[in-house]
Amino acid sequence: MPETMDEKQTQPQPAPASPSASKAANFRLMARAWIVLAGAAWAATIAHALTQFGWLGRAGVPVGHISLSAGGLAVGAAVGVGIVVAVLKQFGSKLDYAKPGLGRAVRTTAYVSIAALTGYGAYALYMAPGLSSAWWRVIWGPLSVMGKEANLRVQFFPALAVFLTVIFVVFQILNQDKATEFLIETEGEIKKVSWPARKEYVGSAMIVVMVVAIVSGFLHFVDMYLSKLMQSLGVGF
Secondary structure: OOOOOHHHHOOOOOOOOOOOOOHHHHHHHHHHHHHHHHHHHHHHHHHHHHHHHHOOOOOOOOOOEEEHHHHHHHHHHHHHHHHHHHHHHHHHOOOOOOOOOHHHHHHHHHHHHHHHHHHHHHHOOOOOOOOOOOHOEEEEEEEOOOOEEEEEEHHHHHHHHHHHHHHHHHHHHHOOOHHHHHHHHHHHHHHHHOOOOOOHHHHHHHHHHHHHHHHHHHHHHHHHHHHHHHHHHOOOO
């Protein structure tokens, strides 16, 4: 028999997913995508390195504007897949953001600061090869990026792999219970600090700037006239 309207209304309805659960699921998805991207970057790096060493045959498979060896591609792909599988197996249950909403300012500052330093190191690694290096060859390009032309070079992949790997390791370290509790407690202690009024710290900052400027000017003129005096006496250089 067909159900009546009252019977349908009395049936238990599935509870909608909470916003926090949805955010946690999105974070886990982003973390898995991060791991896959890191594995792909390492795969490309290894494939090109093996091709340059010539251990697994000559370059014969065209990839964009360059060529890679079939053996190098195979080994690079295998290593990339192995990295992704191994990391997901080892850390798949540790991809949740521990205690979300607590210590947000200090934890965000820590992640952003380390990411900035790591990004600078990755950029230095990217710029390390010379213009004649095989790592500086263009794969695809020119590409339009935010209205500007750019080339995708081989060296981009090891730089990206190092950046993604370091950030993932940092996340695993800072996301542990002890590190998380430390950062949360740090933010709690910062909130207890009694900060001076804006007028007070602006005035204090101006005094510091003025004192530094006066002392710097005094030292400059003393050094300049003392140097002239020493030169006139034939002492020093």
